Amino acid sequence: MIKFNVKILKLxxxxxxxxxxxxxxxxxxxAKDVLPKGGSSFDTAVEIGQGAYQGGALxxxxxxxxxxxxxxxxxxxxxxxxxSGSTYGANCILYLYNENREEIGxxxxxxxxxxxxxxxxxxxxxxxxxxxxxxxxxxYSSELASYSLDVSLQNCYDAQSxxxxxxxxxxxxxxxxxxxxxxxxxxxGTDTKDFYKVSxxxxxxxxxxxxxxxxxxxxxxxxxxxxxxxxxxYASNPGAIITNSASIAESGDAFISVxxxxxxxxxxxxxxLDIATEGEPVEEVGDSEEETYNKTEAEELAKDLxxxxxxxxxxxxxxxxxxxxLIIGVVAYFLLKKKKKAKDxxxxxxxxxxxxxxxxx
Numbered sequence: 274m275i276k277f278n279v280k281i282l283k284l285x286x287x288x289x290x291x292x293x294x295x296x297x298x299x300x301x302x303x304a305k306d307v308l309p310k311g312g313s314s315f316d317t318a319v320e321i322g323q324g325a326y327q328g329g330a331l332x333x334x335x336x337x338x339x340x341x342x343x344x345x346x347x348x349x350x351x352x353x354x355x356x357s358g359s360t361y362g363a364n365c366i367l368y369l370y371n372e373n374r375e376e377i378g379x380x381x382x383x384x385x386x387x388x389x390x391x392x393x394x395x396x397x398x399x400x401x402x403x404x405x406x407x408x409x410x411x412x413y414s415s416e417l418a419s420y421s422l423d424v425s426l427q428n429c430y431d432a433q434s435x436x437x438x439x440x441x442x443x444x445x446x447x448x449x450x451x452x453x454x455x456x457x458x459x460x461x462g463t464d465t466k467d468f469y470k471v472s473x474x475x476x477x478x479x480x481x482x483x484x485x486x487x488x489x490x491x492x493x494x495x496x497x498x499x500x501x502x503x504x505x506x507y508a509s510n511p512g513a514i515i516t517n518s519a520s521i522a523e524s525g526d527a528f529i530s531v532x533x534x535x536x537x538x539x540x541x542x543x544x545x546l547d548i549a550t551e552g553e554p555v556e557e558v559g560d561s562e563e564e565t566y567n568k569t570e571a572e573e574l575a576k577d578l579x580x581x582x583x584x585x586x587x588x589x590x591x592x593x594x595x596x597x598x599l600i601i602g603v604v605a606y607f608l609l610k611k612k613k614k615a616k617d618x619x620x621x622x623x624x625x626x627x628x629x630x631x632x633x634x
Contacts, residue, residue, distance in 0.1 A: 305325040305326055305327040305421060306324055306325065306326050306327070307326070307327060308321070308326035308327055308328035308329075308421070308422060309321070310337070311336075311337025311338050311339050311410070312337065312338040312339070313337075313338065314338060315338060315370075315374050315407055317338065318338035318339055318340045318407055318408075319337075319338070319339050319340070320339070320340055320341070320342075321339045321340075321341055321408075321422075321424060322341065322424065323341075323424050323425060323426045324423075324424055325421070325422075325423045325424075326421060326422045326423075326424070327419070327421045328410075328419060328420045328421060328422065329419055330358060330416065330417060330418055330419060331411050331412055331416060331417040331420070332412075332416050333412065333414065333415055333416050334411075334412060334413065334414060335411050335412060335416075335417075336366065336409055336410065336411030336412070337409075337410055337411055338407060338408070338409055339407070339408040339410070339422075340405055340406060340407045340408065341405075341406055341408065341424055341426075342403055342404065342405055342406075343397060343403070343404050343406060343426055344402070344403060344404070345397050345398060345399040345400070345401065345402070345404070345436070345437045345464075346396075346397075346399065346428065346429055346430045346431065346436060346437030346456075346464070347396075347397070347426045347427065347428055347429065348394055348395070348396045348425075348426070348427040348428075348429045348456075348462070348541065349369070349394060349395045349396075349397075349406050349424075349425075349426060350392070350393075350394040350424075350425040350426075350427060351367065351369060351392070351393050351394070351408055351422060351423070351424055351425075352390070352391070352392045352422070352423040352425075353365070353367040353389075353390070353391045353392075353410055353420060353421065353422050353423075354388045354389070354390055354420060354421045355367075355382070355384050355388055355389040355390075355391070355410075355412070355417055355420040356384060356388045356417060356418045356419050356420065357384040357385060357389075357415060357416075357417060357418065358415070358416040358417050358418035359415040359416055361415060362383055362384055362385040362415065363383070363384050363389075363412050363413075363414060363415035363416065363417055364381055364382075364383055364384075364412065364413040364414045364415070365381065365382055365383070365384050365389040365391065365411070365412055365413070365417065365420070366379070366380075366381045366391075366409065366410065366411060366412070366413050367379050367380070367391040367393060367408070367409070367410050368380075368393070368408075368409045368410075369393045369395060369406055369407070369408060370406065370407040370408075370409065371404075371406060371407075372404065372405045372406075374407060377395055377406075378393040378394065378395060378461070379391065379393045379409075380393075381413055384417075394461050394462075394541070395458075395461060395462045396429055396456065396457075396458035396461060396462030396463075396464045396541060397462060397463055397464060398437060398439075398440050398458075398462070398463045398464040398465070398466075399436070399437040399438070399439050399440065399444060399464075400440075400463070408422070410422060429456035429464075429541070430456075431446060431453070431454075431455035431456060431467055432446060432448060432453035432454070432455055432469070432546070433453060433454065434446065437464060437467075438455060438467035438468060438469060439467075439468050440464070440465070440466040440467065440468060441468060442468060442496075442500050442528060444468065445468035445469055445470040445528055446467070446468070446469050446470065447469075447470045447471075448469045448470070448471055448548060449471070449472070449548070450471075450548050450549050450550055451547075451548060452545060452546070452547050452548075453545070453546045453547075453548075454543065454544070454545055454546075455467055455531070455543075455544055455545075455546055456541060456542065456543055456544075457489075457491070457531065457532070457533035457537075457538075457541075457542045457544065458533070458541060458542070459489065459533050459534070459535065459537055459538030459539060459540055459541060459542050460534070460535035460538065460539050460540075461539070461540060461541055462541075465532060465533060465534040465535075465537075466530060466531070466532045466533075466534075467530070467531045467532075468528060468529070468530050469528065469529040469530075469531075469546070469548075470526050470527075470528055470529075471526065471527050471528075471529060471548060471550075472525075472526060472527075473521045473524065473525065473526070473527045473550060474521065474524045474550070474554035474555075475521055475522065475523055475524045475554060475555045476520075476521065476552060476553060476554045476555030477520075477521050477550045477551060477552045477553070477554055478518055478519065478520050478521070478550065478551050478552050479495060479518060479519055479521055479527050479548075479549075479550055480516065480517070480518040480547075480548070480549045480550070480551065481493060481495065481516070481517050481518070481529050481546065481547065481548055481549075482514065482515065482516045482517075482546070482547040483514070483515045483531055483544050483545070483546055483547075484514050484544060484545040484547075485508075485512055485513075485514075485533075485542060485543070485544045486542075486543040486544060486545070487512065487538070487540070487542060487543065488511035488512045488538065489508075489511060489512065489533050489537050489538040489542035489544070490507075490508040490510065490511045490512075490513065490533075490536075490537045490538070491508055491515060491531060491532065491533045491537060491542065491544060492505065492506065492507045492508065492515070492531075492532045492533075492537075493505070493506045493507075493515045493516075493517045493529070493530070493531055493532075494506070494517070494529075494530040494532070495517055495518075495519045495527065495528070495529060495530075496527065496528040496529075496530065497521075497522070497523070497527055497528075498523060498525040498526045498527060500528065503519040503527075504517055504518070504519045505517070508537075511538070521550075524554070529546075529548070531544065531546065
């Protein structure tokens with residue numbers, strides 16, 4: 274006679290429930306939302322958010338327009354899978370546009386026996402608080418049986434924060450010594466430069482090191498508190514680790530700039546930034562009492578000389594004016610005397626006047 278084993282029964286029930294639950298979770302995870310009918314132009318584009326969407330059939334050369342909003346430092350990534358509804362295949366398109374409706378990424382791929390897979394991504398900088406991106410998806414030729422869109426908003430914030438480091442001095446992110454992870458867009462966005470601000474002391478040496486995760490040729494520049502370049506270092510090859518250091522001549526703020534543009538990388542660039550300050554600070558001492566006294570005495574002496582100089586200038590001015598007046602008077606006297614003499618010599622003589630010639634008969 275077979276005995277009934279309660280432990281075996283419990284174990285069997287547990288395994289059945291576990292397997293059933295796993296199947297349900299898997300189905301839920303793989304489920305896609307229904308993609309709403311898109312607009313026929315940019316003006317009628319339909320908003321969608323982060324998620325996986327399943328769309329329906331499209332006619333020959335039919336395209337749909339959607340848009341998605343993203344914060345600065347959020348990578349917008351769109352992945353599309355297109356299934357042809359024709360035995361001849363279909364040319365499928367997926368493009369991404371900025372707010373000015375300028376194309377910033379995407380491509381056209383052919384779908385025959387297998388779906389066409391297209392992916393496009395973009396990482397914006399911190400110029401705006403919110404960005405709007407348009408999506409254009411559909412068929413360039415032949416109809417589509419169906420297509421799906423996976424919309425991802427990946428947080429690529431800098432230095433374990435919830436924001437993107439600014440790309441100007443005024444928007445620099447304040448950091449202290451330590452190790453930080455950050456992102457730059459390369460050619461896949463506008464987040465090509467990160468600025469950081471560090472408090473430093475005179476006499477110390479500021480050192481920054483950048484380690485890229487991948488084949489990115491990153492550049493690293495240090496600036497003083499006056500935003501004057503101290504030293505710049507450039508990667509000699511993709512993936513190179515860069516170290517830059519500079520002595521601090523004045524206590525205050527210093528700036529670190531990390532750059533990766535379209536020439537640096539064709540993909541998103543993840544990097545690690547190490548910041549350190551070394552050495553002993555130089556104590557900044559004010560003027561001593563003797564220096565202050567000498568400085569004050571010199572200032573008083575200068576003021577006294579200026580006063581005396583003004584007095585002498587006044588005296589010299591008076592003397593010069595007197596001399597000029599005297600000269601003008603003397604010249605005028607002689608001119609008048611000469612004029613009078615010339616007038617007297619031109620007066621004719623009268624008869625009977627002694628010394629005059631006798632009259633003619």
